Amino acid sequence: MNNDTDTTVSSPFASDAQETLMNATVQNEIADLVENRLANGERVTLLHLSKEKQISPNEIRNALVEAFGNRVQFKRGRTGGIILAAA
Numbered sequence: 001m002n003n004d005t006d007t008t009v010s011s012p013f014a015s016d017a018q019e020t021l022m023n024a025t026v027q028n029e030i031a032d033l034v035e036n037r038l039a040n041g042e043r044v045t046l047l048h049l050s051k052e053k054q055i056s057p058n059e060i061r062n063a064l065v066e067a068f069g070n071r072v073q074f075k076r077g078r079t080g081g082i083i084l085a086a087a
Helices: 014-041 047-052 057-073
Strands: 072-075 081-084
Touching: 014 047, 014 057, 014 081, 047 057, 057 072, 057 081
Parallel strands: none
Antiparallel strands: 072 081
16 A cells, blocks of 8 residues: 655654754844844844844843843833943
8 A cells, every 4th residue: 555645754853953943043143133233323122123023022032141141231211222242
């Protein structure tokens, strides 16, 4: 009997590795975006990035902390935003 249906067996770890890779790619994209905008003198906020990328502000914050560590600061309020200390 010939069964032409989908017979691919996937590893249970494949999706985790792919998700991690995607998250690293998104993290790098967000980090580059923040660095470029700050270098151009633009104000960058978690809320604006969240709306632009359609990712929750907490995930954006976590990605930036992962990418920049202690260099990143989050200032609240009307004049707040994301601040990067010199490397």
